[in-house]
Amino acid sequence: LTRETADLSGVLPSFGDVERAAARLNRWSVRTPLLEAHKLGVRLGYRLFVKAECLQRTGSFKFRGAFNRLSAMSEAERRRGVVAFSSGNHAQGVACAAQLLGVGAAIVMPADAPHIKIENTRGYGAEVVLYDRFTESREDIADGLVAERGATLIRPFDDALIVAGQGTTAMEAIEDAAAIGISFDVLAAPASGGGLIAGCALAGAAMSPKTRVYTVEPAGLDDHARSLRAGHRLGHAPEAQSICDALQATMPGEITFAINRELLAGGLVVSDDEVRDAMRVAFAELKLVLEPSGAAALAAALQGRIPGANSAVCVIASGGNVDAAFFAEVLDS
């Protein structure tokens, strides 16, 4: 381990943590299918596999990490509940995991978040605490709930158990591929804080060391690609925008980057138009509903941008939580 990560050595997850997460998640998470995109593979010249994580509980991989994190809590901790702040997939993942485990959950969400996301989170039985994005700090509100209730804050990515839970995504994909005699040249997944890709890299390094693992990010939000080149964590420009609403974290996490710096082959970048095209291809060829962030890795493959893709590539389609009106607009464009 390099100097920056030395002080994290006690908290970094290992592949053993991914295996333990898989045991906890067994029968609770969906073992999402590894779908082969036959026609796209013919066009690309290699076998293309899509890990359809949009079919996961709550519509994204976030359920895995959240459930693993909450499962590891003591009875006393569970009684005091959990707190999270998120307007998106992490909120739903934590709320659903908490409901299944009988743990109280308070989710701090902006008052102007899309109504459907607030309703979905409430639909899993969570208490939604609304705040004003312009005058209040969600961190302060969450800290207040933690202090007042003794609740546990569930971070979206910079947590060893969250990373380990997300890693089960790649573990399943590598197992399912091995069962049909396939080992991946490359595994590619979108990155925001880097929890999914870090967990996948742990699984890849242990189970399929020849597989090169890449992040995929939208142009402008490519802080992982730049950080991996620089060898240390860099943020992206705060004014950068993308339709990939789940890939907006401003900088790689500490724990996640300590893993990713050691294990990843690099970072790939796609444009919003390329993501829209991948959403349309997923609709037409795969019959899957992907949200923009969930289509980013597929977009990289469709653009011929996966280095070292020779025989078989796995792209993780990480989520499918997209508004109907926006999806219709993408189909019509």
Next chain:
Amino acid sequence: LTRETADLSGVLPSFGDVERAAARLNRWSVRTPLLEAHKLGVRLGYRLFVKAECLQRTGSFKFRGAFNRLSAMSEAERRRGVVAFSSGNHAQGVACAAQLLGVGAAIVMPADAPHIKIENTRGYGAEVVLYDRFTESREDIADGLVAERGATLIRPFDDALIVAGQGTTAMEAIEDAAAIGISFDVLAAPASGGGLIAGCALAGAAMSPKTRVYTVEPAGLDDHARSLRAGHRLGHAPEAQSICDALQATMPGEITFAINRELLAGGLVVSDDEVRDAMRVAFAELKLVLEPSGAAALAAALQGRIPGANSAVCVIASGGNVDAAFFAEVLDS
């Protein structure tokens, strides 16, 4: 067997034929996932499972029957090729199966069929023979090709091997449910000529005899529901219309109805608006792209129209081949 079916006794498929189809299809067809619709199940008061057959090769279950039928051909027959007429899912199923097995395929399609369907069929390497719907008979053209080439006509449903292949859909669903301790009260699938439901009924009767099997049809095209009540085959009014373009066969098949009359519990009916609603629910809750016909059985469940649904129901989401513009229109409505 009753009088009408007595002369078919030699050609009716058995559950053994479904098992043999499963062996032939192994590794060629997708073992499509049995997805639990958790939130919908809470609303409906029973566990709802969706067999996501839209994720099958070619986007519908039709690949199963076609591949099974072609696999059973002799080498001499394979050399002379196959012929089918269809503008929809059967065309793609036959073309893809033929390509995988190295068999030449000629598909007779109307010259004014949607361009995308013609292109998809050609994309599987099939020869597309266009005809004028208003002045020519597709049956005559297909018969001509059969006579001229010694090719084999692949019927869409009234064929024991086609029925047996489609039955593997329910076989997998019942197996996957048993693996998690579930047996279905009811299995419901859309019906056009009745091949899918007949195969599923064979699997259900052998593997899960307490499961009641129902057809689902669009209002006006409910010839199975009426035929099952009457005890003999009835057609639907020729002027009847529905957005369910894959459920337009005018009368139950002979072979299929001989099975269905003995094994089915009855026929359910849904409106086009109910089908549109089910397509939107599949989009939002399941992240699946369903064509109208593929959403019919889900629609019956969402309308509370499944008799005897107490603990667990399986609906077959039979296909996802839908134009982007139409899908966008459904999302926006």
